[in-house]
Amino acid sequence: MPPSLETLWLVPALPLLAASLGALTPRGGRRFSAGVAIAAMAGALLLSCLALRAALLDPSAHLVHNFRWFDLGNGAVELGWLLDPLSALMCVMVSLVGLLIFIFSLGYMCEDENFTRFFCFMSLFAAAMLGVVIANSLLLLFISWELVGLASYLLIGFWFHKPAAAAAAKKAFITTRIGDLGLLLGLVWLYDSTGSLLLYDGGNGVLEAGVLGNLGTMALAGGLAVPTAISLLIFCGAAGKSGQFPLHVWLPDAMEGPTPVSALIHAATMVAAGVFLIARVFPLISYDQALAADPLHALTVVAAIGAVTALLGAAIATAQSDLKRVLAFSTISQLGYMMLALGVGSWVAAIFHLLTHAFFKALLFLAAGSVIHAAHHEQDIRRLGGLGRTMRTTYATFAVGMMALSGVPFLFSGFWSKEAVLHAASEWAVSQLPLYAGLVGVVLTAFYMTRLLCEVFWGPARSPEAAHARENTGVITVPLVILAIGSVGLGFLGTPAWPWLESALTGRPVAPRSLLEGGGLMALSIVLVAAGLGAGWALYGRKVRVSADAKDPFSAAAPRLFGFLGARMRLDELYAATLGRLNTLGAALADFMDRWVWGGAVGFLALLGEFTGSVNSEVDESGLNAGFNSASERIRGAGRAYSGAQSGDAQGYLRTVAVAFVVLALLVLLGGGR
């Protein structure tokens, strides 16, 4: 076993240790808590890099270390960790981006009284996320997955005295839990069908050919193959975590958390966990492609949901006026692109986009955080403006992030990864619709990012907060610069001319192609980017808003559409009116049953008992309850003797028991007859 594999568990364990130390540190131990957290992340980064080097020696191998967790029946439940290029690359990305965000937080959170707790939660998050990444067991992955959800809950609600933050935290946890229940059922189904949840286990893992072959022979009553059903359930979990339609509603609200949280969790890493999960179990989820009789392929659903999400997120982002919410919807949209890539069969393109997106989205969020920090927590873009002059580093780095996200050609990483996604979509045999959705999304993305840049950094300062904003110190700007370098450089890992990433991830040598492979599509998307940038400039750049109250040009042109998109297509209201009501109704029904049906039966029978008793106590006493009545009277007498006062109706309760007895007898007879 190579040493990097043996020590891989330390990658999540170090931040976990930092979290536990942080949890035990009193509020005053700010330096200690932050120092331990940053040191642990640096250690994790170092180990991840060593692991990556080891993994690249033989990219096609899946090195695993499995161990018994506890005995169960004749066997045991096993867990394990896994070293391959996918897990190693993800480890490097999570720990590097995490480390930069931790450093940034030193500056951003320096005035917060719960600084110590903040680093504790952030370390917990990093540990859980790294656990997801290295897990070789779907059970261990699920455990880490839920802990990621917990950390996200704690951090969204970090400013828990704000009711909006508390509500957003709950909404995030509940919404993702709905998806997670699907994932849980998928896991237990897979466990039941295969007897294991290990991914790779010397031929017995659920991603290995032998096990998948057995699984593929099973089918449900409707003709749906069992692997398809399991895959769709697993995808429920991924959709919840990765903010896919229709479970995306929690992500914009999650912006109530501190901005470094938004950057780390709700942009760069956690929301990518769903994409990672699908990429990780890709052999399982794509297995049904070979089953011709299957009426529905799991990947088709993934592609459809991804395309809808990509389009919907981008459309809503055009009409948001909160700096962080624009970025949140842009994240939803980009996650949709990644799912789309997975759905059309190119998990490599999805991971490529995941990696580049992690850098430029973390950059955008941190730059936004720099703005918010400088402008005294003003984050309404209508009230900002003019920051390009006063915050030059932030402006420059934000512009790099904006161009990477918009897909400005050749230099920026987002261009190459987005091209890889679109290229994969164009080669999908089933339908071209995801490609068209992706292309429309390209225009919208370039448009809303231009709008954001112009509103925040150009023109005059439109509020006292914006006017007083000054560039932040190095602890905030240096991470921006490093991320900006990554946002440019990372793209060159996966260009068609040098497809290093693809060969590293798949473990197969991939021949270099022409840099301009698929030139037609590339040209089209460059034109679309230019159109989006141009439209954005025409509306927002040519004549910059002068005051906070001035009407948005888009709103002036199409007020109803702008209002509809600004209200997030009213999906939250729709859910509140349907699912929310259903939930309340369920609770009311359950309560009603207890209070009135079962409780009412007790009351009714008590009345009946009194009535009967008054008519003929003789009959009553010699009836069904004779023995119990005397027993209850004895107890009642004891109670009376002790307390002097007593109320209650023994006969009623006993009768309930008797009635329940009869009801059960009927149930059993009916059930037994079947």
Added chain:
Amino acid sequence: MSSVPLLSLLVFVPWAGALVLACLPGLGRRALRILALGFSLSTLVLALASLGSFDRASTGYQFVERHAWIPSLGVHYHLGMDGLSLLLVLLTGLLAPAGLLASWRQERDARFFNLLYLLLQGAAVGVFLALDFFHWFIFWELSLIPAYFLIRLWGGPAASRAAYQFVIYTIGGSAFLLLGFAAIFAATGALDFEALSRMGADGTLAAKLAALGGWWPQAVFLGVFLGFAVKVPLYPFHTWLPLAYAEAPTGVSMFLTGVMSKMGVYGFLRILWPLFPGPLHAAAVPLLWLALGGAVLGAFAAMRQTDLKRMVAYSSVNHLSYCLLALFAVCAATGRPHPTSEAAAAALSGTLLQLFNHGLSAGALFYCVGMLEARSGGRRGIGDFGGVRTAAPVFAGLCGIAMFSSLGLPGLNGFIGEFLIFRGVWGLVPWAAAVACLGLFATAFFLLTFWQRVFHGPRSGAASGVFADASRLDLAVLLPLVALMFLLGVLPQLLTGLFNPLITSWANHMPLP
């Protein structure tokens, strides 16, 4: 085997403690509390001592004590311990002293309170160890009387109704149970659980009951079933529970939910299932629906409660229904070919873990609500607080851990049990597992609502003034429970190692109908 009657000591030391308290009327309040706590801790100490010589690989009863008692009726004094009993005795050993500590500030008539509490504790341990129906039933009934007085005399405003309903309901159930066993005795002449289990497994019992003719076999089954169904409780026999749990004083609520609710499930596992595999198999589908009713409707009803104690009480209905769901799923699938045994082992292991874990988390949650009550002059409505996390961060952290343990967060103890139950039930009766998911969702929903309303937001209501953080006494109660939540969440082997051979043998030799 040592000559020390370990199991008798386990049962009778708490009762001896009660006797000592009764004989020393002049004892000061503090002295008697320490004395009571010492006697209460005996269960934990003795259970841990038994761990040392407990043979983990064995599936039979250990430390057996068997002496002829009433020869004319064939009644024996018969105690024995297997993995299931050991687990529940350990749980009692943990929760009983915690409940006593929680009642440390119980000023009114402290001697009588502690005395009753020790009586209750001894009776509960007796239920988990007795192997002859005769004295098992005595323990079973004797646990009711101290519980009744503890609720009645030290409970909240509606305590008299609550205690009365509790005791009548359970005694009503027990009456059917007693009648059922009277019929069994008439038919077989045996009252020993081991002997009866053998008869249940090889069909002799069913044949002998059938010989009674008419509807007797069904009636006997229903009688025994009802006694346990009320105790757990199984939906819809649960209406006594929210009131009783809510009105009882904090320490007693902890004991009721942590230990007494386990007595019902224990009865299902130890008595009903081995004795009546056939009728349970036949009735499994309607019973599954009742268990689902508890799991889903119990959780949804919790969402609607404004009294926090009632909310936690309903969450107990939900959690215990998962245990019964797993057992009924196993009963439903009995007789199917091999792979079922793996799912059955998972379901039954999950049930046992859930019993233990629910005791820890519900006990801790009841204590936390008690802390809120103690700091607000008895208020415990969900709208009576706000921003408690700002006022009392340590308390909030501990309560949060208990809450996440209760909603089954991985990494804490509650998850493994629920995961195994779902894994098992899915393998046996998939639709039941799918429906039960609704309960998981609702549990998360109402617990997070509780957390949000009480702990988050600006300080308001009872938390707007002086609001003390956790005291040393609070920490003494909560820290051991919370530490175990972490420990068992990471190392479930500590528990499964005790009962896995037993579960495996159950799953491999499921009594055939």
